[in-house]
Amino acid sequence: MAVGECDCGECQTAYLDSAAPQNPKLRGSRGYIGRIEIRAAEDFGITVTLDQIDGKLYELYALALDLRPPFNRQLPERWTEKGRTITPM
Numbered sequence: 001m002a003v004g005e006c007d008c009g010e011c012q013t014a015y016l017d018s019a020a021p022q023n024p025k026l027r028g029s030r031g032y033i034g035r036i037e038i039r040a041a042e043d044f045g046i047t048v049t050l051d052q053i054d055g056k057l058y059e060l061y062a063l064a065l066d067l068r069p070p071f072n073r074q075l076p077e078r079w080t081e082k083g084r085t086i087t088p089m
C-alpha cells in the first residue's frame with residue numbers, strides 16, 4: 001500500500017510499504033527491480049521505476065516529460081500509450 005508521495009511537484013512518486021516482503025528472496029538487499037519507459041501518443045515520455053528494500057516494494061517512481069515544444073505541458077489525466085520498453089534490473 002502507498003504510505004506517502006513525493007512532494008517535489010515534478011514527479012508522481014509513491015512510497016510503499018507492506019507487512020510482508022513480496023519477494024522474500026531479496027531480503028537483505030536493496031535496489032531497482034525494473035524500469036518502464038512509455039511513449040504516449042500525446043508526445044509525452046513517461047518513466048516508471050520500481051525499487052525494493054529487503055524484498056518489499058518500496059518506491060514507485062513516475063515522471064512524465066513533455067516532448068512537444070515548448071515542453072511545459074502537464075500530463076493530461078487520460079493519455080494513450082504508443083509503445084513501451086521494459087528493462088528488468
Ligand SMILES: [Zn+2]
Pocket residue numbers: 006007008009010011012013
Ligand atoms: Zn518528486
